[in-house]
Amino acid sequence: MAEIRVERLHRSFGEFVAVGDLSFNIGDGEFVFFLGPSGCGKTTTLRMIAGLLMPTSGRIELGGRNVTFLKPRHRNVGMVFQSNVLYHHLSVYENLAYPLKVRGWSATEIRRKVQDVAALLQITDTLHRGTESLSGGQAQRVAIGRMLVRDADVFLMDEPISHLDAKLRAHMRAELRHLQKELGRTTVFVSHDQLEAMSMADRIAVMNDGALQQFAPPQEVFDRPANVFVAGFVGEPQMNILDVDIREGVAHAPGFRCDLPPGWLARNGIAPGAYRLGVRPEHVEIAEAPGHLAARLEVTEPMGAENLLTFSLAGQDFKLRQPTGLCDRFRPGDMVPLLPRPDHLYLFDRVSGCTLAQAAFTDRSRT
Numbered sequence: 001m002a003e004i005r006v007e008r009l010h011r012s013f014g015e016f017v018a019v020g021d022l023s024f025n026i027g028d029g030e031f032v033f034f035l036g037p038s039g040c041g042k043t044t045t046l047r048m049i050a051g052l053l054m055p056t057s058g059r060i061e062l063g064g065r066n067v068t069f070l071k072p073r074h075r076n077v078g079m080v081f082q083s084n085v086l087y088h089h090l091s092v093y094e095n096l097a098y099p100l101k102v103r104g105w106s107a108t109e110i111r112r113k114v115q116d117v118a119a120l121l122q123i124t125d126t127l128h129r130g131t132e133s134l135s136g137g138q139a140q141r142v143a144i145g146r147m148l149v150r151d152a153d154v155f156l157m158d159e160p161i162s163h164l165d166a167k168l169r170a171h172m173r174a175e176l177r178h179l180q181k182e183l184g185r186t187t188v189f190v191s192h193d194q195l196e197a198m199s200m201a202d203r204i205a206v207m208n209d210g211a212l213q214q215f216a217p218p219q220e221v222f223d224r225p226a227n228v229f230v231a232g233f234v235g236e237p238q239m240n241i242l243d244v245d246i247r248e249g250v251a252h253a254p255g256f257r258c259d260l261p262p263g264w265l266a267r268n269g270i271a272p273g274a275y276r277l278g279v280r281p282e283h284v285e286i287a288e289a290p291g292h293l294a295a296r297l298e299v300t301e302p303m304g305a306e307n308l309l310t311f312s313l314a315g316q317d318f319k320l321r322q323p324t325g326l327c328d329r330f331r332p333g334d335m336v337p338l339l340p341r342p343d344h345l346y347l348f349d350r351v352s353g354c355t356l357a358q359a360a361f362t363d364r365s366r367t
Helices: 042-048 092-101 107-121 136-147 164-183 194-200 216-225 229-231 360-363
Strands: 004-014 016-026 031-035 057-062 077-081 154-158 187-189 203-207 212-216 241-247 249-253 256-259 273-279 285-287 294-302 306-313 314-323 336-341 346-349 353-360
Touching: 004 042, 016 042, 016 212, 031 042, 031 194, 042 057, 042 077, 042 203, 077 136, 092 107, 092 136, 107 154, 136 164, 187 294, 194 212, 194 346, 194 353, 203 216, 203 229, 203 249, 212 216, 212 229, 212 314, 229 241, 229 256, 229 273, 229 346, 241 256, 249 273, 285 314, 306 336, 306 346
Parallel strands: 031 187, 031 203, 077 154, 154 187
Antiparallel strands: 004 016, 004 057, 203 212, 241 249, 241 273, 249 256, 273 346, 285 336, 294 306, 294 336, 306 314, 346 353
């Protein structure tokens, strides 16, 4: 068993709190992503799990064993990082064999293990080569292989493919996902790339300011964000979020008026007042006739099958995704009638940022 249990983990550097009062469980064999912006505490948390950084307070258990203040070699974790340094004076075979040699494995055991891992990663034909002759993808496979040969209980990865080009990164995403499922190892992967997290993770731990914002499966994080930070961070382009005043079932902002779904506010116990209203760019349509909302078009960005349009609304950018050809008649500077889909609205508390209501899922649960 390799369950990870973290209880009230805290790490500060002087007056700066990098991670504060963090608690979560990761199940045996689960693939979990720590996702968040730079400086949110995700790498600090990973390094504490690895034993490379000691917590200020709190508790870490691996497989039911308290490892909070144990050194990395006593935790049986495998690690791979963005800038893994291979030994350039050694061959690929020798790089893979090195972790086993220092643990006293016999030459026969090492040969068998290295060949098994090389076959798994499809790098058998590179074993005799020097590492300086490898492509970026091959070098990263060797780094991953050095982690795999140790038969660790837990794999810890800190942005291991972020430096690769887009095509190779997409290929490595699929490979890593397949590899993790085949081996069944508990894996924690740090990333700021939501596409990686959405396509690979069993669950995503969204972090910000050293705190856990939401810990849920990828689709739930996207469909049911716990707060305004998660709603704005997960999704590309990010959700449109406006400060609004709600009166008599209508959301108002400067230059903006949106009728809310009938009965939505009452079902969720929402009283008139100041809130934040969210709608994703794919859930905003160009209206056939002028209505409650008209916004000035600033930029049109062709993206192949669709265009990304940026409008100026209520003093901020407001984005819309439309299939190519449906918006060709508009030019920058035009006032365009827009219609947010009322069945895909989100409402957030203006102060705490917590999600108060989600139209699509509230209504769907009643059908």
